[in-house]
Amino acid sequence: MFATKVTAKVVQDNSGVTTEIPVILTDQGVLGPVTDYVLSLHLNGTSLSTITNHIQSIRLLIEFMDANEGMFHDPEELFAGFVRRLYSGTIGEDGLDPSGLYWIPASTGTINRHIGNLTNFTNWLSDKGLAKPLNTLRTATRHEERIQYAAWFRRNQNDFLGHIKDTSVNTTVKRARSIKGRTPLAKTNDDAIAFPTGKFEDFYMKGLGGAKDPRVALRDKLIVLLMHAAGLRRSEALLLWVTDVFEDPSDPDRAIVRIYNEIEGKAPEGWKSRKGIKTRKAYLQEKYSRIPRQEMQNTQHLGWKSKTLDDKDGYLEAYFFPQEFARVFMSLWRQYLVFRASVECHHPYAFVSFDSRYLGNPYTYNSFNQNYAAGLRRIGLEPNKSVGLDPHGHRHNYGRRLTDAGVDPLIRKKCLHHASLESQVPYTMPSSAKVSEALSQATQQLHLQSDKSTNQRSFDWKELAQHGFEDLDPDGYFTGKNPRLGKGKS
Template sequence: MPALNTYAKIVVDNSGFRSEIPILLTEQGVVTPLLDYLLLMHAERSQGWLSMVVKATKLLVEYMEANEGMFSSPRVLFQTFAARLYSGTVGDDGLDPSGLYWIPASTANANKHLNALKGLTDYLADHHGVDHMNPLITANTHDQRLMYAAWHRRNQNDFLGHVANKTVNDTVGRVRYVKGRRALSRVEDDAVAFPEPLFERFYLEGLGGAKDRRCAVRDQLIAIMMHGAGLRESEPLHLWVQDVTDDPHDDTKVIVRIYHPEDGKAPDGWKSRTGKSNRSAYLREVYALPPRNRLRGTKRVGWKNRSPDHRDGFIQLYWFPSDFSRLFLKLWREHLRYLVGVERYHPYAFVSYEKKSLGQPYTLNAFNENYAAALARLGMLPAKVEGRSPHGHRHAYGRRMTRAGIDPVMRKKALHHSSLESQAVYTSPGIADVSHALTEASQRLEASPEPQGSPVSSFTNWDELLKTGFEDIDPAGLLSGANAKLRK
C-alpha cells in the first residue's frame, strides 16, 4: 500500500481537547517521527504548512521505497530525490521503471518541498537517536528509514555543508547541502485594480441582481468593505455582529472593527470562568467552536494581518471616500433585519441563506461563487489580470489613495501593513498602466517637432521602415514588405 496522507484527531493528555492534524499513514501504521514533529509545531503553524510537510515527507518516503538499494549514502539519495522533483521520473521513452511517474515540478514547488523537509530532518536529528544501520537495505518500516536519515543528519551533517570561518557566526557560516534551484525573482502579482468605472454596475446590477435580497445585501456589504476600506476577501468573514457600532461623532456613519480570530478581545467585556477575555476562549466556552482560522477545508477562513490598530487586537476600517461608511450603515441596518430571522449558533455576521446550510457561517467558496455569478450578470467572467477579482478591490483602494495624494505613512496605516514597502504592489503601476503611459507618450512624441537628424524622428514612420530590408527574417512577407499579409 502506498503512503497515504490524511487527517487524524490526536489525544495527547487527559483534557477534552483533540488536535486535528495531517498525518502520513503506511502499511505499518502512522509515521510516528513525523507525527511527533507535527504535534510540536501545530500550535504555531498553519494547517497549510503542516500539510506541506506531510506531502513532502510522503514524496521522500515513496522515492526511498521505489529506489531501495540504489544508494549507499543518504546524502546522495536526498540529492537525487531533489533532482527528480525538478526533472520528474519519466524517461524520454515515456517509461518509468520506478513506477513513480512524477512529472517535473515547478522550481517554486520543488523548493517548497525541500524547505519543508529541512525542518523535519533538523527535528529528528536533534530529538531521536538510532542504531547505525542502512534502512534502504534492511529496514522494513518507514519510521526506521526516517530515523536513519536523522542519524546521518546528526552524525555526518546530512543535507548540510559547513564553512570553517571563525570570524562569522556559526549559523551564518552554514549552508544546506541540497539548497534547491534558484527560482525566478519573486514578483508580486501584477497590481491590477478593480476598474473604478465598473464598480457601480457591479454593485447595483451584479451583486444587487441576486434573486434573494438577503444574499444581495450580504455580498454588497462585503464588497463595500473590500472596495471602500481595502479589506482582503477573507477578513470580512471574521466580522461579528458586535463589531459594528455607530460613529459617535456622526450618526450617519459607522465604525467597523475586525478582530483577530484568536487573540482579539471578546465583546461586551466578557471573561471566561478562568479570567480569559480573548475570542478563542469566548468561542470555546460560549459556542464550543474553534476560531475559523484553525478549521480546515471549506470552513476555514485564513488570517494574514499582523498589524492591529489597537492592543485589543483589531483592525479598524478606514473608509475612503467616506461616503462608503454611510452606504455601509444603510445596508447594515437592512442586513440585521434579515439576520434576526435566522437561527445562528455562532457570533459571525455573515451567514448562508441556502436551505441546506441556512444560518451557518458564510464560506469563502460560497462568496467566490456568488462573486463570479455577479460578474456573469454583467456578461463578464472573473479575470485577475484585468482586476475583476476580490483582491482587485484592495488594489483599487490603494490606487485611489495614491491618486488622492495621501501620505505613504497614512496609506500604510489604512492598508494595515507592517512596513512601507508592503504597500508597493498596491500603489505601483501595473503592466496595463505602463503600456498605457508609453502609448500616450508615443502619441505626444509623434505630435511634437523633433530636431533634424533625431534618432526618434527617423523611425517614427514604421510603415516605411518595414517595406524593405527584412527578407532574411520574414521571407514570406507576413509582417514586412509593401504588401504585408498580417499588418493590414
C-alpha cells in the same frame, strides 16, 4: 504503498480536548514522528497552509523512498535523485513511469519550498533525539525508519541533500549549510492587479445585486464593501461578528467595523470566563462550544494573515475610503441584520448561509467564492485573477486608490494593516497599464518633436525596403526598387 494526508483528532492527555491536525497515513499506519512534528508546529501557531505544505514535502520524500527501494546504496544518491526528479518529473518521453509516481516537473520556487520544509523537519527530528543511524538504506524497511535515517544523515553530515556530485545537479544548486535549489527567476512586485474600477459599479449593483435571494445579495455586497472600500482580505471580512459593527459617534449613519483575532482578541461586551479569561477563544468555547475558525481543519477554516493589529484589544479596524462607503455599509448593515436575526444561529458570525441545506451556518470561503463568480457571470465576466477579476483584486484596488490619491505612506500602511512600508511596493510601483500609457504619451511627444525639426529627414520605409530583403522576399513581391505588389490599384 500509499501515503496520504488525512485530518485526525489527537488525544494528548486525559482532558476532553482533542487537537485536530493533518497527519500522514500510510499502509503501515499513521507516521508518529510526523504527527509529533505537526503538533509542535500547531503549538507554535503555525498556519494551516504552512503545516499542509510541510506535510506535502514529507509525503513526497516518503513516496520517493518507497518507489525506489533498493535503487540507492547511499543517501547522497538518494537525495540527489529526489531533487533531480522534482525538477524533471518522473514521466518518460514515452509517457510511462515505472516508479508509479507520475510526478510532473515542479517550479523552482516549489522545489526550494520542499527543500526548506524537509530541512526544518529533519532538524526537528535531530533536536528531539528521534534521528536513528542505520547501516544502509536497504535495511530501512519502515517509513518511520527511513525518515529517521534521513534526519540522522543530515545532522551528522551537516548538509541535508548535500554532497551532490551529479553534474546535472551541480550546475543548478548552491551549497551553504543545506542544499538550495536553482535560483528562481527574479519576479517583481511591481503590479498589484486591481479589480477594474470601471467595472465595479456594474458588478456591485447588477452582479451581486442580481442574486435571486435578497438576503444573499445584501450579505455579499457587505463582504465586498469590506474588501473594496476598506481593503480587508476575504478571510478577514468573513470573520466579522454581529457584535463588531458600531455607529460612529460623530455620525450615526457611518459604520465603524472591527475584525477581531479569534484567539487573542478581547471578548465582546466585557465578557469573561468563570476563571476570568477575556479572550474570544475562551468566549467561543464557553458560550458556543466552538474553536476559532483559524484552528479549524474543515471547510469553515479561515486564515489570519495580518501580523499587525490596531488596538491592544486585538482587532483590525476597517478604514473606508472614500469615507462615503462607511454610510453605504451602515445602510446595508441595518437591512441585513433583520434577515440575520430571523435565522437561528448558534455562533456569533455576522455572515451566514441562506442555503436551506446549511441555513444559519457560518458562511464559508468556498461558498463566497462561488457566489462571487456567479456575480461576475451575471454581467458577462469570468473570474480571472490575472486581470483583477478576483476577490483579492478589491484589496489591490483599495491600495491603488490610496496611492493615486497621494495618501501618506504611513497612513497607507495603517489602512492596509501592513507590517512594513516595503509591503506597499506593489501599490506604489506603476502598473503595466500605466507604463503602456506613459510610453504612448512619450511616443506622441517624440513625434511632435520630430515634426518641429526642419533639419531632420523623415524616415522613409520605401527607401529602406529597397535593399537587404532578398532572403525574405526573393520574388520581390513587397521589397526591392520595384515591388510587384507594392502599390494598390484603384
